Amino acid sequence: MIYIFAALHSEVKTIISNYELKKCESVVGSFVQFKNDDILLTLTGTGPVRVAVAVGAVLGKESNGKWGEEPITLLVGSAAFSSSKTDLIQIGDICLINKLTNMDSGRTFYPDMIIKTDIPEASIITGSRLLDTRDDLFDSGLAGDSNCAETHEVSETFQMDELYDMEAAAFYEASAEFTSPDKIHVLKMVSDMGEASAVTRESLEDQFALQYDTIQKYVDILLRKESLEYDNCNEVLWKTADKLAAKVAIDGRFSVTMENELRQILKYAVLVEDDNAEKAESSEKSEMVKLAKPEEVAEISEIPGMGKTASGHCSNIGIVEIINGLYRDEKLPARDKRSGKEILNELRKYVR
Amino acid sequence: MNLENMYDKPFSHIYIEEQLLNDHTNETARKIISKFTDAKIITIHHYKDVFNRRRQNVIAQHNSMNLILADKKGRLIYDGSPVCQDFDEKYFYYTSLCMNCVYSCDYCYLKGIYPSGNLVIFCNIDDYFSQIRDILKEHPAYLCISYDTDLMAIEELTGYVKKWCEFTKDNQDLTIEIRTKSGNKAIFDDIEPCDRAIFAWTISPDKVIEKYEHKTANMDQRIMAAKTAMENGFPVRLCFDPMIYTRDWQDEYSSMVDKVSNTISMNSLRDISVGSFRISETYLKPMRKNMPDSAVIQYPYVNTNGFYQYDEELRMKMEKELEGMLVKYVDEDRIFHWK
Numbered sequence: 181m182i183y184i185f186a187a188l189h190s191e192v193k194t195i196i197s198n199y200e201l202k203k204c205e206s207v208v209g210s211f212v213q214f215k216n217d218d219i220l221l222t223l224t225g226t227g228p229v230r231v232a233v234a235v236g237a238v239l240g241k242e243s244n245g246k247w248g249e250e251p252i253t254l255l256v257g258s259a260a261f262s263s264s265k266t267d268l269i270q271i272g273d274i275c276l277i278n279k280l281t282n283m284d285s286g287r288t289f290y291p292d293m294i295i296k297t298d299i300p301e302a303s304i305i306t307g308s309r310l311l312d313t314r315d316d317l318f319d320s321g322l323a324g325d326s327n328c329a330e331t332h333e334v335s336e337t338f339q340m341d342e343l344y345d346m347e348a349a350a351f352y353e354a355s356a357e358f359t360s361p362d363k364i365h366v367l368k369m370v371s372d373m374g375e376a377s378a379v380t381r382e383s384l385e386d387q388f389a390l391q392y393d394t395i396q397k398y399v400d401i402l403l404r405k406e407s408l409e410y411d412n413c414n415e416v417l418w419k420t421a422d423k424l425a426a427k428v429a430i431d432g433r434f435s436v437t438m439e440n441e442l443r444q445i446l447k448y449a450v451l452v453e454d455d456n457a458e459k460a461e462s463s464e465k466s467e468m469v470k471l472a473k474p475e476e477v478a479e480i481s482e483i484p485g486m487g488k489t490a491s492g493h494c495s496n497i498g499i500v501e502i503i504n505g506l507y508r509d510e511k512l513p514a515r516d517k518r519s520g521k522e523i524l525n526e527l528r529k530y531v532r
Numbered sequence: 533m534n535l536e537n538m539y540d541k542p543f544s545h546i547y548i549e550e551q552l553l554n555d556h557t558n559e560t561a562r563k564i565i566s567k568f569t570d571a572k573i574i575t576i577h578h579y580k581d582v583f584n585r586r587r588q589n590v591i592a593q594h595n596s597m598n599l600i601l602a603d604k605k606g607r608l609i610y611d612g613s614p615v616c617q618d619f620d621e622k623y624f625y626y627t628s629l630c631m632n633c634v635y636s637c638d639y640c641y642l643k644g645i646y647p648s649g650n651l652v653i654f655c656n657i658d659d660y661f662s663q664i665r666d667i668l669k670e671h672p673a674y675l676c677i678s679y680d681t682d683l684m685a686i687e688e689l690t691g692y693v694k695k696w697c698e699f700t701k702d703n704q705d706l707t708i709e710i711r712t713k714s715g716n717k718a719i720f721d722d723i724e725p726c727d728r729a730i731f732a733w734t735i736s737p738d739k740v741i742e743k744y745e746h747k748t749a750n751m752d753q754r755i756m757a758a759k760t761a762m763e764n765g766f767p768v769r770l771c772f773d774p775m776i777y778t779r780d781w782q783d784e785y786s787s788m789v790d791k792v793s794n795t796i797s798m799n800s801l802r803d804i805s806v807g808s809f810r811i812s813e814t815y816l817k818p819m820r821k822n823m824p825d826s827a828v829i830q831y832p833y834v835n836t837n838g839f840y841q842y843d844e845e846l847r848m849k850m851e852k853e854l855e856g857m858l859v860k861y862v863d864e865d866r867i868f869h870w871k
Contacts, residue, residue: 250587278545279574290547290582292589293572294596296540301572360587401538408535418824444832451827452779531777531832532846 182402183238183253184221185231187347190384191257191369192221194392195399208237218403228282228308228350231255235354243358250359252402255351256395258371258384259304259343260311269302269343269370274391276398277366279303280349289352292362295401299394303342304368306349310376343368365402367395421446428503431513433520445527449499499530539596542634543651546571547582548601552655560655561601564689568599578602583631583648591822593649594636604628604654608663612676617773617805617870621674621707625667629654629692630681635713636746638826639774642680644815651681653690661699664706672705684712684731687719694723701726711771713745715753717760725765730802732769733758735792737784740776744828751791759796770798772858773807773870775850776828777842782853789857798861806858807870808850809833810841 186192189212195201201214201221211234212223220242224234235253243251261269269275276299280289283305293301348366355364369387371379388395425446429439506512506523514520546568552561553575565573576582579602612624631652632642643649654660667673677683677696687693693710700708707728733754741750749757762768770792778784792798809828811819813835823829833840841847855867 250589278572288577288581290574290576290585292593293545293598294539294592296538303574356586360589360592361585362589362592405535405538408538441832444830447824447830448827448832451825451830528832528843532843 181242181251182219182399182406183242183251184219184256184399185224185234185238185253185347185351186221186256187224187226187231188257188381188384189223190381191388192223193385194389195256195395196221198392198396199399208234208241211237213238219399224347227346228306231347232350232354235351236357239355239358245358250363252363252365252406253351253355253359254365254367254399254402255348256367257345257347257369258379258387259345259348259368260372260374260376261370262305262342262344262374269300271370271372272387272390273300273370274394275300275302275343275368275370277302277304277343277348277368280352280366281305282349282353283307287349287353289349289356290361291352291364291366292360294362295405297398297401299367299398302368304348304366305342305344307344307346310346311344311374343370344374365398367398417450418447421450424500424503428512428523432523433514433517434524435517438520438524442524442527445531446499448531453498499527502527502530536595539592542597543568543571543599544596545574545598546601547574547576547579547598547650549579549603550575550577552601552603558655560653560657560690563691564599564601564653564655567689571599576600579652583646583650583652585647588648589822590643590646590649597632597634598650600650600652601655602652603656604659608660609667609675612674616676616679617771617807617868619674619803619805619868623667623671623673624676625664625673626676626679627660627664628680629657629660629677629690630683630686633681634685635682635748637713637748638744638746638823639776639809639811639828641811641815643822644811644817644819645680651686653686657692657695665703668703668705672707674707674709676709676711678709678711682712682714683710684714684716684719687716693719697723697726697729700729704728709769712757713748713754715749715757717757720760720764720766727765727767730767730769731758731761732771732805734771734773735788736772736776737778737781737788739778739780739784743778744776744826751788755792755795762796762800767802768800769802769805771805772854773805774809775807775854776809777831777846777850781850785850785854786857789854789861793861798858799863801862801866803866803868804858804862805868805870806851806854808842808847810839810870813838813840816840 184192184195196214199216199219201216201219204213204215206213208222214221220238222234222238224231239251239253276297278291278293278301281287281304284307345368348368351366352364369391371384371387422443425439425443428442434442506526511519511523514523546565548561552558579600582600609625609627612618612626618624632646632648632650633640634651664673664675683690683693696708696710700706701724707730709730709732711732711734713734735751735754736745738751741748758768758770775785816833819829834843842850851869855869858867
């Protein structure tokens with residue numbers, strides 16, 4: 181699920197219609213939300229406070245706080261261009277933001293820029309009020325990067341682009357409470373050169389519609405990346421290893437420390453056996469893994485996924501077979517804690 | 533499109549401290565930036581603004597490593613760590629001109645010690661020279677300069693190995709060690725030999741390199757680079773450390789020793805170190821979280837006094853068997869064993 185935020189409906193009207201997002205009952209205050217199976221889009225209203233509250237409310241409810249399952253967040257919106265280098269950016273350009281500064285606090289944030297994309301990048305300053313002219317921004321002392329102008333000879337690609345808006349830095353700061361810097365993204369369309377009065381609902385809708393392909397391409401990359409990361413995850417195997425560790429720990433009268441050690445042995449066993457099974461698949465003559473008959477691991481294979489490697493084959497060389505043997509030999513369930521320790525010693529041999 | 537294709541190329545973005553960008557005298561920073569003309573340059577106030585952000589996905593960052601250029605302040609020369617081999621040197625120090633490594637070894641403690649997978653290069657090498665000179669006024673020093681990184685791997689960017697060798701040549705009481713997994717041979721045409729600049733290659737079996745030492749030079753390349761260093765008059769150390777357990781470790785390490793002994797004159801080595809894998813519990817925990825699919829990280833190590841390692845029986849067996857293979861080629865008193 182990708183969590184998209186926008187201040188105004190006109191900024192995401194095209195996204196809503198093209199991704200067929202349906203208006204849903206909002207469970208986070210008065211924020212209007214749209215969704216499909218892959219995207220939850222929230223309209224926050226303008227200003228840093230509103231966007232921070234919206235992000236906190238949505239991610240606080242939706243994210244599970246688990247490592248490796250952090251939510252992907254994307255802010256889509258408009259911004260004014262504040263730099264004097266008007267040959268670099270034009271009205272209507274879409275920029276991916278690589279540096280965000282909170283005008284009030286002076287704090288600066290840096291999302292991880294690791295995705296391959298052609299979208300030009302810019303930095304942004306976020307303030308809490310609408311600025312009428314670019315002079316307001318320069319007067320603040322934050323825009324212009326006057327020091328950097330003197331070092332232009334260092335690299336021709338050095339960026340001095342700076343946008344101004346009322347949400348981006350707050351969005352980042354709020355999102356950072358729930359997710360990692362590589363999963364926080366900000367796309368801004370340059371709506372004006374510092375003349376806020378020139379921006380209307382209709383002009384925003386038109387500008388975003390013109391840039392929709394660029395936005396869609398980026399959103400699709402995020403969706404695809406999330407899907408691939410999930411496919412690569414061995415979550416089912418780890419949960420299965422946890423279940424098996426819990427079962428054997430109870431039957432073996434293990435202490436918590438012993439159970440933790442067994443869990444680690446099982447994790448290692450799964451990883452090593454999975455490698456062996458992959459080699460067997462790729463080489464018919466490999467003698468590294470002999471495929472077992474399913475009924476030989478029937479007891480343990482009742483736990484979904486266990487006794488089978490990620491590729492779906494059974495291995496009869498390994499921890500599962502050892503555990504099955506312990507049950508067959510009636511060493512499990514253990515008579516007492518001492519017997520349980522002997523069982524763990526047998527299982528340790530698997531990794532030595 | 534697969535996941536790997538979605539990541540941007542390494543050093544697509546270079547973060548640089550504002551004061552460094554404005555320092556026209558710092559050639560290191562300029563030289564590095566000039567090599568990446570397509571890179572986006574982003575100014576920062578302090579390298580920790582990027583390097584120390586919360587919740588960073590170190591593994592994702594390793595897939596698309598970005599560069600941070602900075603000046604390091606404060607103490608730059610540190611006392612040697614107890615988990616590292618000191619080769620019986622009394623005044624054992626290490627220093628870090630870079631944080632993180634362009635290589636990506638699964639078991640590397642850097643993945644547990646640093647909050648970021650991006651590479652930091654400190655551009656004020658003269659300050660490092662100044663601090664070690666102060667130490668040398670008191671007593672000699674044995675200084676490891678490539679622990680938290682692989683300087684040989686990025687020599688083309690920084691030129692630091694050459695500078696350190698030249699500095700060492702001028703300072704008679706200094707001995708340095710340059711640890712590496714690189715196959716870089718060309719450097720030895722460019723630096724004058726110094727018998728106190730020890731080049732130390734970590735040597736692992738092919739299987740371990742393939743499975744766990746990503747982006748590094750293969751064993752053949754490392755051995756050939758070591759051979760070149762020796763032929764050019766540099767003292768060379770081979771580090772069979774860390775030894776990594778695999779099901780067929782005995783065969784793997786035996787093949788490795790055969791290959792090494794067939795390529796270089798092992799009795800001409802300065803010395804050898806042997807040690808099995810060990811790591812502070814502080815580092816292993818985040819590494820296990822970040823790398824659930826790495827067998828070497830998920831191995832059920834035993835915690836002994838705050839360090840995770842193989843259980844004593846396995847550890848002794850592995851190290852003794854390897855030493856047994858090595859003594860056929862090298863005098864026992866030149867094999868250093870981590871205790």
